[in-house]
Amino acid sequence: MSAVSPHLGLGQGDTSPDLQAKTAAAYRVLMRRRFAWLALLALVALAAFVADLSTGPSRLGLAGALGGILRPDSLTASEAAILWEVRLPQAILAVLVGLALATAGAEMQTILDNPLASPFTLGVSSSASFGAALAIVLGVGIPGVPQAWLISANAFVFATIVVLVLQLVVRWRGSGTDILVLCGIALFFTFNALVALTQFLASQQALQQLVFWTMGSLSRASWDKVGVLAVALLLAWPFAWRAAWPMMALRLGEDRARSLGIDITRLRLVALLRVSLMTSTAIAFVGTIGFVGLAGPHIARLAIGEDHRLLLPASALTGAAIMSLASVASKTIIPGVLLPIGVVTAMVGLPVFFSLIFSRRRTV
Amino acid sequence: MAGLDIENVRAGYRGREVLTGLSLPPIEQGCITAMVGPNGAGKTTLLRVLAGLLPASGGVRLDGLNLLDAPTGERARKVAFMPQFAPQRLSLTVVETVIAALRASPMDTEETRVDAQQRALETLDRLNILYLALQPFDTLSGGQRQLASLAQALVRQPRLLLLDEPTSALDLRYQQQVIGNVREEARKGTIVIMVLHDLQAAASWADTVTVLSGGRLFAHGHPRDVITTPILRQVYGIDAVVEHTARGGVHIQVE
Ligand SMILES: Nc1ncnc2c1ncn2[C@@H]1O[C@H](COP(=O)(O)OP(=O)(O)OP(=O)(O)O)[C@@H](O)[C@H]1O
Ligand SMILES: [Mg+2]
Numbered sequence: 001m002s003a004v005s006p007h008l009g010l011g012q013g014d015t016s017p018d019l020q021a022k023t024a025a026a027y028r029v030l031m032r033r034r035f036a037w038l039a040l041l042a043l044v045a046l047a048a049f050v051a052d053l054s055t056g057p058s059r060l061g062l063a064g065a066l067g068g069i070l071r072p073d074s075l076t077a078s079e080a081a082i083l084w085e086v087r088l089p090q091a092i093l094a095v096l097v098g099l100a101l102a103t104a105g106a107e108m109q110t111i112l113d114n115p116l117a118s119p120f121t122l123g124v125s126s127s128a129s130f131g132a133a134l135a136i137v138l139g140v141g142i143p144g145v146p147q148a149w150l151i152s153a154n155a156f157v158f159a160t161i162v163v164l165v166l167q168l169v170v171r172w173r174g175s176g177t178d179i180l181v182l183c184g185i186a187l188f189f190t191f192n193a194l195v196a197l198t199q200f201l202a203s204q205q206a207l208q209q210l211v212f213w214t215m216g217s218l219s220r221a222s223w224d225k226v227g228v229l230a231v232a233l234l235l236a237w238p239f240a241w242r243a244a245w246p247m248m249a250l251r252l253g254e255d256r257a258r259s260l261g262i263d264i265t266r267l268r269l270v271a272l273l274r275v276s277l278m279t280s281t282a283i284a285f286v287g288t289i290g291f292v293g294l295a296g297p298h299i300a301r302l303a304i305g306e307d308h309r310l311l312l313p314a315s316a317l318t319g320a321a322i323m324s325l326a327s328v329a330s331k332t333i334i335p336g337v338l339l340p341i342g343v344v345t346a347m348v349g350l351p352v353f354f355s356l357i358f359s360r361r362r363t364v
Numbered sequence: 365m366a367g368l369d370i371e372n373v374r375a376g377y378r379g380r381e382v383l384t385g386l387s388l389p390p391i392e393q394g395c396i397t398a399m400v401g402p403n404g405a406g407k408t409t410l411l412r413v414l415a416g417l418l419p420a421s422g423g424v425r426l427d428g429l430n431l432l433d434a435p436t437g438e439r440a441r442k443v444a445f446m447p448q449f450a451p452q453r454l455s456l457t458v459v460e461t462v463i464a465a466l467r468a469s470p471m472d473t474e475e476t477r478v479d480a481q482q483r484a485l486e487t488l489d490r491l492n493i494l495y496l497a498l499q500p501f502d503t504l505s506g507g508q509r510q511l512a513s514l515a516q517a518l519v520r521q522p523r524l525l526l527l528d529e530p531t532s533a534l535d536l537r538y539q540q541q542v543i544g545n546v547r548e549e550a551r552k553g554t555i556v557i558m559v560l561h562d563l564q565a566a567a568s569w570a571d572t573v574t575v576l577s578g579g580r581l582f583a584h585g586h587p588r589d590v591i592t593t594p595i596l597r598q599v600y601g602i603d604a605v606v607e608h609t610a611r612g613g614v615h616i617q618v619e
Binding site: 019020023024026027030113115245246248249251252253255256257258259260261262263301305306307 | 412415416417436437439440441443444445447449450451453454455456457459460461464465467468469481482485486488489494495497498500516520
């Protein structure tokens with residue numbers, strides 16, 4: 001998956017007068033190769049989406065599903081219901097969740113200057129779990145929110161609270177990555193303890209529901225949720241895109257970035273807002289789904305390098321592909337049983353991830 | 365008006381003042397100043413103040429513009445800073461780091477946008493490291509990193525160029541290369557301040573040598589008047605025989 005071969009035929013002794021032109025040409029080749037990777041990732045994501053659409057317990061296969069979208073009257077009423085009310089919202093939600101978590105992961109890794117960071121690094125997911133736990137176990141929620149949205153709304157609110165706390169920390173002590181990560185870890189343990197406490201207090205049935213929620217699942221997908229998550233993505237993405245250059249400058253080192261006139265505290269705060277918006281909306285609907293936000297950006301970086309203008313879409317597409325493939329696997333590994341997708345992403349993704357890391361260490 | 369004035373600058377870190385009212389004689393445009401002094405003297409601190417990275421009181425005026433309270437963007441357009449250390453983990457290619465240094469600034473204009481890549485390549489060419497252009501930054505050697513980092517500062521064509529130990533990891537050939545580039549910048553009127561530990565290099569490269577010690581100005585002037593046996597004894601506590609050669613070089617023999 002090499003995107004960058006170190007010299008591309010340029011040697012130190014080369015003194016040709018048009019060396020600049022030669023280098024520019026080599027850079028163009030490199031960029032073309034990266035765009036080819038991007039196109040390939042898009043194809044894989046699309047294929048995975050179609051595969052996701054055509055698998056499920058009922059006998060609606062590839063031809064049926066695609067035919068049903070193009071010519072709705074080709075399906076029976078029950079097939080149409082399966083396609084439009086189950087398969088499509090689930091498949092699209094999977095893609096959107098993948099886009100959201102992987103984009104958030106890419107941004108988080110940059111602002112924390114840490115390739116091991118993920119959207120969940122700063123305790124966002126454990127606070128969301130606590131919000132969900134409150135709703136599931138104690139029925140505590142925001143007044144006026146309909147029952148069907150109670151868990152999601154709670155998860156979202158608590159994830160947002162964590163980010164607000166982190167914002168306060170940044171304002172108070174500056175945006176040093178160490179302080180952020182330490183506070184994130186503290187929040188992580190706090191909310192995990194609170195979740196454990198609610199589990200301890202929970203009834204058998206509520207406990208089961210809560211465990212199920214924390215494993216992540218697409219089965220509660222609906223068009224409303226697809227719409228809300230799409231809006232969150234549409235809000236976050238243009239800003240992520242516009243911040244691509246300053247984020248690259250941040251990678252050059254804090255002092256360098258600041259000497260270029262970039263307000264890095266603000267850059268980090270706003271990025272943190274985007275991360276939280278995308279992450280908390282996604283997990284509010286599908287529960288905690290690990291791994292995608294870590295592996296998506298990582299795989300994209302192996303393929304494409306760190307140019308944020310390419311890294312963001314590449315991460316997003318990789319995340320979408322992982323989610324769709326995991327969704328397919330969750331429906332097919334044990335026939336007739338729908339496994340929690342959060343478990344599957346880890347099970348299916350991990351071997352792929354490791355093989356990538358070990359086969360392509362340090363080539364990009 | 366044109367030039368750099370540093371007056372009574374006080375700056376430091378959390379509860380600890382490092383620069384305690386530092387003033388320098390005015391520095392004219394096109395002047396290369398070598399800043400020397402013991403470890404911990406405050407050289408990096410002063411450069412960071414000039415680059416706007418550290419709050420300070422006092423007065424710093426570049427061509428009449430007060431740098432200490434100038435808008436960030438305006439300061440960034442005039443001042444470029446090469447930090448003492450380059451980042452460790454960075455898989456951007458060298459040319460991308462240079463383009464980013466041009467384009468990420470909030471003062472980024474349509475103009476810089478269009479030919480950012482061309483200007484980046486030219487800068488790498490001037491430093492004779494075009495062959496590194498497509499190599500990921502974190503696969504570079506120590507000296508190559510330093511050169512790439514210098515390119516990120518040079519590409520901005522600043523009025524004030526601040527270099528924190530730009531040659532400490534370079535071989536002889538690239539040291540000459542870099543000082544050649546710095547002189548070229550200075551000929552265009554750029555004010556260059558570079559921190560150096562190599563006194564012989566400081567003497568032969570710079571127009572003026574500034575000695576900082578304990579956050580204060582210890583000496584400032586022509587290399588011949590500043591790099592002397594008594595000053596070396598007082599600043600570094602070493603006894604040395606100093607011989608200035610006719611061609612502007614200096615030979616230092618430590619006893
Ligand atoms: N971030 C910081 N926080 C607290 N003190 C600092 C910090 N950075 C530097 N100092 C202190 O300020 C003093 C001056 O440091 P500075 O980095 O300016 O020295 P320097 O002259 O550049 O030294 P060197 O030649 O070793 O690079 C030192 O005593 C150092 O301990
Ligand atoms: Mg220093």
